[in-house]
Amino acid sequence: MNKVYHTLKTIFLLGWSIFVVFPFLWALTTSFKDANAITSGATYIPWVDFEPSSQGWTSLFTTGSQGINIIGPFIDSAVVTLIASLVSLILGTLAAYGLSRFEYRLGFVKNSDITFFFISQRIMPPIVLAIPFFLMLKELGALDTIFGLVLVYIALLLPIAVWVMTDFFSGIPKELDEMAMTDGCSPIGAFFRVILPNSVPGLVVAGMFCLIFGWNDFFFAFTLTFTETQLLPVSIVSLNSSVTPWWSLSAFALISVAPLACVAVIVERYMSRGTMSGAIR
Amino acid sequence: MAKIVLENLGHSYLADPKGEHDFALKPVNLTWQDGKTYALLGPSGCGKTTMLNIISGLVAPSHGRLLFDGKDVTNIPTSERNIAQVFQFPVIYSTKTVRQNLAFPLECRGVSPSRIRQRVAEVATLLDLDYALDMPARKLSADQKQLISLGRGLVREDVSAILLDEPLTVIDPQMKFMLRRKLREINRQTGVTMILVTHDQSEAMSFADEIVVMKDGLLQQSGTPEELFSRPQNDFVGYFIGSPPMNMINLDVRQGTLATDALSLTQPSPSESNALLYQLGIRPEHISLVDQTAENVGVGTIKKIEHLGVDGIVTLELAANVVIKAKTRKHTAMSVGTTMGINVCQDDALLYLDGRLAT
Amino acid sequence: MLQIDHLTTADAKVTLDDVSFVFEAGKIYTILGRTGAGKTELLRALMGLNPLTVGTVKLDEEDITERPIRARNMSLVYQQFINYPHLSVLDNVAFPLRRQGKDKAEAHALAGQMLTTVGLGEFLQRRPAQLSGGQQQRVALARAMVKQSRILMLDEPLANLDYKLREQLREEFPRLVADNVESVILYTTTEPREAMELGNTMIVMHDGRVIASGAPADLFAHPPTKDTASVISDPPISFISGFVRDNCLYFSEGHLAPSEGLLLPADGPVTIALRPDAIEPDGAFNAQIGLSEFSGSQTIIHLDFDFGRAIMMVDGIEAFTAGNDISVSIRSEHIMLFAPDGGNITLRNNQNG
C-alpha cells in the first residue's frame, strides 16, 4: 500500500515536472533552429534532428531591418516595472501600516472599508479602465511614455502592496510600536525606527508580487504605448503577428522570462520558512 | 492498561554522541505502575519533552528500550501504541461536534456504532460534557476542549496511558484548579495511567502519585511528592521542589564532626569521604520560630517578612552572616529587626556532600 | 505623585468604570485581579494607549490627560517578552536614552550599567531572540528602568515564565527597582501571593473597578467585600450560604456554625466564608474527603460537608485518602461573614481576634 502510494506520488511529481519544463525546452531547442528545421516538422535534439543555428539569438541584438532589437524593450520594461513597484511598495507600506494601527473614520467609512477599497481594485478588469486611461494619458500628453505607464502600473500594483503588507503588519505585535512611543518616538518615528527594520520579509514578498504583476502585464502596455515606448510583452506579440520567425521568437521569449524565473528561488526560500503564510488571509 | 518500563532509555539528536553532553536525555531506568499518576518535572530544556515524545512515539530513542506490559514498543508507530495525549494547546477536530470528536478514535478502529454510542455516552458523563454533546466542538471553552482531547483517549478501552503535555498552560487561572481536580477524579474512576509534563512544581505535586525530576537531560530523582519534599536526593531537587527552596548551610569539619556557627546542629563526619563541600539542607517549612530559650538550635534576626496570605516567609540572618528563610503562619505577629529563637528537628536537617544527599 | 480621577473607557473588550486613585512616588503598587478585571486596561489608559471617555490623569498636579504618549515619561513592561528584535541587547536598552537626546557613548554606558544590574552584563551584543524567556524579560525591565521615568508599569511581567524563574525574579525584584526612588511603580498580577509579596500597597480590581486597596496584610485579614476575599485568596476561600437566627449562626438547617467572638447581624441569610486555615482536623464537624492535594509543605484537602464544600489546609505532609470520612473543627476567629449582596459584615467582640 505504502509502496503503491509512493510510486504514484513519484510518477505525479515527475509528470508535472515534465509538463512544467516542456515549453521551456521546446523554446530552447527552437531558438537554435533555422527556417528549414522548423518547416520540416517537429524536431527536438540539435545535431541529431537538425543542424543548430544561432541566428535566433543574434537577430535579437542586431539593429536594422533584419534584426529585432530586444535591448530597448528590455530597458523600458525594467524601468517601468522597477519604478512602479518601488512607488507602490512605499505608498502601499505606509498605507498598510496606517490601516493596521490607526483608526480612520470618514462618515460611515471605516478602516475595513478603506482596506477593501484598496484590495477590491484587483477585481477591476483592465478593460474597464483602458479607455479612460487612454483618454486621461492623452490629456496629460503621457501616451506612449514611460511616465504614463508608471502611473497606470502604480494603480495596478498598489493594491497588491497594500494587501500583502496589511496582513504582514497585523502579524507584528502592536506592543512593539507602543513601546517605541513610550520610549520617546513619535508615531512616524516608531514606524521608521522600529517597524520598518523588522518588516524585511513582508517587504520582500510584497516587492516580488509587484515585480511579477508589473513585469508580466501586457494589456495596458499594449493599449497605452505605440512606438516610442515598447515593453517586452508588446514587442514579442507584434513579432508574433508579423511573419513568424520561430527561432527569434523563442530566444526572445526565453530572455524576457528569465529575470523573473530567477525570482522563484527567492520566493521558495520565503515560502519554506513560513514567512509567507502571513501574506495570505 | 499497562505497566510502562523505560529500560536504559536515552536519546541523542546527534548521530554519533561523544559524551554525556550530546544526550538530550541521558539513559534512564524507570518503571511506572498501571493506574497511577506521574509527573515529569523540570525547567525548560531538561529533557522532559524528549522523554514524552519517546513514549508517544514521535521520537525513536537512540538508546535503550521502551516496554508496555513487557512488550517492546520502542519502534512501534504512535498509532499502534494505545496511548492518548492531551497537548498544551487544545487539539480538536474543528468541523465535528463534541459527540463526533469523542467517537472518532473508535470509528477509526472500526468499532460497531452501538458500542460507540455507549462508550461516548459513558465518557461524556464522566467528563460532565453530556449537555454539550451536539455542540460544535470549536465553540467550547479552552478547558472543555482539553476535556474533549482527554475524552478521545478515554473512549478507547485499550488505552495504556494518557500523556498530558502541559495541558493547563492556556487555561484561565480560575479554571486550572477545577481541571486539575477533574483529572485526578478521572484517574481515580477509570484507573488509567496518566503522565503529566510540567515545569510547575506545585502542579506536579498536587497531581502526581510519583514525580520524576529532571535537569539537563539527566534524571535527578524519582519518587512520591513526600519523598521529594522531605528527602531531596540532591541540591537541585531541594531547590526545585518547594517554594521557597531548601536552605543550604555550609558546614566545616571540626574534630571529626561537621558543624556551623549558625546552628548548633552537628553531624558526624562521614568516614572515608573526600567531599569538598559539606552542607546542611533544611526546608523553610521545617524551621520553627519561637521566643528565645536555651534549647534553641540557633538565633536569628528578622530581615524581611513577606506576607503570602495564610502563611508568610520570614528571612533571618543567623550568626556568621548565614541567611535562611522560614515559612510560618505566625508571621503577622512578628516584626523586622527582632531576634527569634530557631528550632529544627534533627531529622529535618539533611546532610549533603558536594550537593548529594548523604544517606 | 500620580493622581487619576474617574477614569472610564469604552470600546475595548474590558472597560474601566470610574477608577480613581492617588499613587505616591517610591512605592510599589500591586494591582491584583483575575483575567478580564481591567488591570491591563488601567495601565494602558494611564499610558494614553486606550482613549478615555471620562477622567483625568495628573502627574504632580499637572494634567497630562491629553499629552502624547512619548511625552508622558512612563515606561511599560509587557507580559509577552517584547523587545526590539532588530537591535542588540545593549541597543535595546540604549534606545530610550538615545530618544532622550543622549549621545551614543553616554547611552551605551548607562545601558551597560543597567544590564549589569539585571545580570545580563555578558550578553550585551546578543539579539533578544538569542536569549531565554527570563533573560528577555530582564532586557525589557532594564529598558523600562534605564529611563528613570516617573511611572514604571509592569503588566504581569512574570506570567509567561517557568515557575522557578518566576520565584527567582520575584525575589530579585525589590533590589532591581530599588534605584527608581522617584518612580511610581505599578505591578499587575493574577496571583494573590505575588501581589502580597511585592506590593507596598495592594489594589484589588474586579469588573473594571477598584474594589479594595490597602496594605496587603490588612486587606488579607479584613477584606471589605466577598469579591475581594475571593480574589485575594489562594488556595481559594470557601463560601457557604447560611443564615442567622436568634443570635445563632447556621450553615444550614440543623448545622450550627461556631460563632464565639463574632457579633452577629440581625436574623436573615448570610454568606459564611471559610479560609483554608479556618478548618482543622479533629472536631465536631463531619465531612467526606473529596480530594487531597500536596503542595509544598501543605496538604490541601477538599471537604464535602452536608451543608457545602470547603477547603482545608494542613501544615505538613499527611495522608488523607479521598472518599474517607473525617471529623474537623472550624475556628470561629477565621470565619468571615458577608451580607448576601457581598459586603463584609463581620464584627468581632475583640477586634484583634
Add this chain to the structure above:
Amino acid sequence: MLSSKHFFLLPALLTLVAIILFPLLFTVRVSFSSWDVFQSGLDFIGGSNYVRVFEDQRFWQSLQRLSLLSIISVSLQYTLGFALALAVWKQVRGGRLMRVLFLIPMMTTPVVMSVIWRTVFHESLGPVNDILSAFGVGPVPWLSSATGAFISVLIVEVWQWTPFMFLLLLAGLVSLPKEPYLAAAIDGAGTWRTFWQVTFPLMAPITIGALIIRLIEASKIMDTVYVLTSGGPGTATETSSYYIYIRGLRDFQIGYSAALSLVYLVIMIISLTIIAKLLLRMLVGKDE
C-alpha cells in the same frame, strides 16, 4: 488637522483615487453617450447602451464561456496545486529544486508563454501532435476547432497558474501546527482520514483566500486568449474582457463598450461576493 496617522494613509489613498476613481466615473459618464468612430464626444443618450447590452447575445455567451473557463481552470489549479503541495510538503530529497521548478510558470509573462504555446500546439509543426502521432493519435486540431481551442486555453491557464495555488497552499502547509497530526495518529486515523479531518479544515481559510484570488484573476483573462486564439475559431474562446476589447478598442464603440464593461464589473462583484460567502459557509461553517 493633519495628524501623523494621515501621513501614512493619505498618499496611497489619494494616488489610487486619482488614478482609478476618475477614470471609473468617466466610464460611467461615457456609458450614457453614443461615443463611437463617427461621433466622438459626450452627448447623452440615456440608458439605450444598457438596453443594447441586455439584448447582446454575444456578450452573454462570452460571459457563460468565461464562467465555465474560470470554474474549470481554477478547480483544476486548486486540485493540482494542492496535490503538488502535499507531495513536496515533506519531500526532502530534491524537494527544494522541485519547489523552485514548480513556481517558475507563475513568474513568466502570460503573453510571452502563449506565444510559445502557440508553436507547441501548432497543428503540423508543433511537438504535441508530433508526439501524439507516435501513439497513433491525431492530428488534433488544437487551435482551429472550438473544443480544441477551449482545451488549449485551459491547459495554458493551468500551466501558468497552478504554481500560484501551489505557492499559497504550500506556504500554508509549512506553517501548520504539528500537534493535530500527532493527535490524529494517536486516534488511529489513516492518511485519508487525517487529510479530511485535520489538513483540510486547517487549510480552509487559505483555500478560500486562494480560490477567491484566482477566480478574480481568472475572470479577467484576456492576454492568453488574445495571443493564443484571438477568441477563435469564430467566437469559441471569446471571453467577456476580450469581447469588450473588440467592441471598444477595435470597433471603437466607446460608449457601448463602457456600458458593457460596467455591467460586466457589477456582475463580477456580485457573483464573487456570493461565491466568497458560499465558500465561507461550506468550508469554515461561519453562519454570518
